[in-house]
Amino acid sequence: MQNLQIGEAPELRHRRTSSDYIADALRDAINGGQLEDGAVLNQVELAEHFGVSRVPVREAIRRLEAEGLVEAAAHRRAVVRGLSLDRIAEVYELRALLEGHLTEQAVPNFDRADVERLNELNRQLREERDHARWLELNAAFHETLYAPAGRPTALELVDSLRQRGERYVQMWSGGRGLERTSQVAKEHTAIVRCVRRGDAAGARDAIVAHIEHTRDAVLKLHRAAAGNGDGSR
Amino acid sequence: MQNLQIGEAPELRHRRTSSDYIADALRDAINGGQLEDGAVLNQVELAEHFGVSRVPVREAIRRLEAEGLVEAAAHRRAVVRGLSLDRIAEVYELRALLEGHLTEQAVPNFDRADVERLNELNRQLREERDHARWLELNAAFHETLYAPAGRPTALELVDSLRQRGERYVQMWSGGRGLERTSQVAKEHTAIVRCVRRGDAAGARDAIVAHIEHTRDAVLKLHRAAAGNGDGSR
DNA sequence: AACTGGATGAATGTATACAGTAGTCCCGCT
DNA sequence: AGCGGGACTACTGTATACATTCATCCAGTT
Known part of the structure; x- marks a missing residue:
């Protein structure tokens, strides 16, 4: 027992x-x-x-x-159930809100080992070429960032939102996606820097900006790929 | 079609x-x-x-x-699956975050009829004695407040959170609960006032305060009722 | 010719029957 | 006497069979 x-x-x-x-x-x-x-x-x-x-x-x-x-x-x-552009945008809006909150709560609880793990994941992300593996590493980075917050319910919600949006990120596997992946690493680095110096508000703003940039990239790709009858519903 | x-x-x-x-x-x-x-x-x-x-x-x-x-x-x-005190608190924390966001987005989209509906619901809330019916009216008030935001995914999340926490509000049916229900009406009135004059930030702060007060009341009742082996898991 | 109406086929919803797993109790062993 | 192992029981997981609903098509009517 x-x-x-x-x-x-x-x-x-x-x-x-x-x-x-x-x-x-x-x-x-x-x-x-x-x-x-x-x-x-x-x-x-x-x-x-x-x-x-x-x-x-x-x-x-x-x-x-x-x-x-x-x-x-x-x-x-x-x-x-497909997501309209509006709903995709909303998913990212909510992620920005929740993940920003999680980050702010997490930063004060980080210890040195946590920071190093985060940094290491970001290093691997920079070098990873396989897209599926890259997605896993990216998920691990975010999980590691939020874990110290000790907010299991918030993590559930974020997971659910990531789940819903994930299919619209798959397109990054080729073409312009590569630009975005390198940009992601830079934004992650900015986040790590804030975490390292214990700047909770800065880290929150950095993750919010990161997610909003991701949203923009996804919407851009989605609009470009939407020559077919899409977007409604 | x-x-x-x-x-x-x-x-x-x-x-x-x-x-x-x-x-x-x-x-x-x-x-x-x-x-x-x-x-x-x-x-x-x-x-x-x-x-x-x-x-x-x-x-x-x-x-x-x-x-x-x-x-x-x-x-x-x-x-x-029971909720520990920590998780109950977290549910309300997340609700404050999300519902504050929804309110802020909703206020600019309110028209006169929306405001009146909100006001009318709050009036009914003040007079309602039956607890089950009171809960329904309360839910309707919040729905009406968030509807103009046009954020269906956020509403889904909030619904899910309300669902999880609802069983801990049932205890208000008697005793000290009555104090809280009248307090709720006052806080709702403050919210309506902000909505009416188009003060989005004020409305957001008011709903956040409202939810945090609700959280405190729930936790207090829960702690008081927790003479049994509870609180864990 | 357009529309209503019912009959037909296909898919979903539910019941019953069978298979497999996990916890429990008892027995034998150390 | 305490502990480990194996049969038993009760429950869950799955398959098959039956019931019900929905959609489509066709005929008849206006």
Whole structure:
């Protein structure tokens, strides 16, 4: 009954059910762009595709629905819920607000090791060429930045928002995206500098600016790529 | 194919499935205190209670899980997820942040009719004696305050946070709660005053103060009622 | 010719049945 | 007597089968 010191990660490691697996797979497919906005999620098709019955597929869809990634009215097909430009902008606006708050709370609690970890992650980010790995490192940087705040609920919300916006960042894998990734490293460096000298307000402003720049870059790419009938809804 | 002007409420009115119904019922039971923190959700029991099979019960639980109201590890019983004092405080902290933001965005978009509706709701709040109805009116007041902001995602987040905290407000139904409800009306009046004269920053500060006071009142009641082994987890 | 109405097919929602896992209790061992 | 291991029970996870709803198409009517 006592909490062991070993940590709680292992307990959930391989206990994944089909439903868990399918939910993750669908999430990745949506974020990766294989399932575009408005794509229909047919339970029978998905069940056959994954080689399971419809039951776990349904549960996976329910979860994605609660996460806001798909829309599923009763007795009607579930469809991937796309974000309009306005809503994309709003997601970043909220992230700026929440992550700024988290940063401000976190800075006073940083110790030397935390700062070094942050710096190291940013160094790796500069050198990483593989896009998927880059995204992971970027997520790790932000997590490390917010962890000392000790605000689990805020982290949940931010995670949820990142989840919703992630598919619109995937486009950075090539072309103009490279400019942005190097810019990101610079902005991260500015953040680290503030954290190091314990400047909470400065760090907050820096992360807010960082997220707003990211928003601008995403919107720019999205508008450019929106030759198709998009943006509405 | 065109959007009708009639509105979209009726389309979902009576299309509720068992799963929807059960999810709502469980939510209400959790928020109403019938299901306390740590209560076990046995699928078989619930299915018998509602007179259905386990399938819709499972789907309802998955939703509540995604909403953060219950905790459900694989192959293990789902339990109602209680909030520690720290997490309750955090929920209100986040609400202050988000609702302050929403208010600030909303104020410039208010027209005369919006202000009057807000004022009328506050008037009704002052006179309402039934606690359940009071909670509804209170929710309506806040919704009306934020609607002109045009920020659907932010509203979703706030809804989710209100959902999580609501069960800790139920205690106001009697005793010292009455003091708080009259205080709430006063704070609402201050907010309406700022809205009426278009003072966005003032309205934001007023709503932030309002939510922080609410937090203090909830924490105080919670601490007082916590003679039992509570507070942790 | 356009529209209403119902019948048909396909998809979703639910029930029942089966499979697998985790906790529990009891027995045997040290 | 305390501890470890294995069967048992109860519960969750999944598959299959049935019920219900929705959408589409076609015919009949105005």
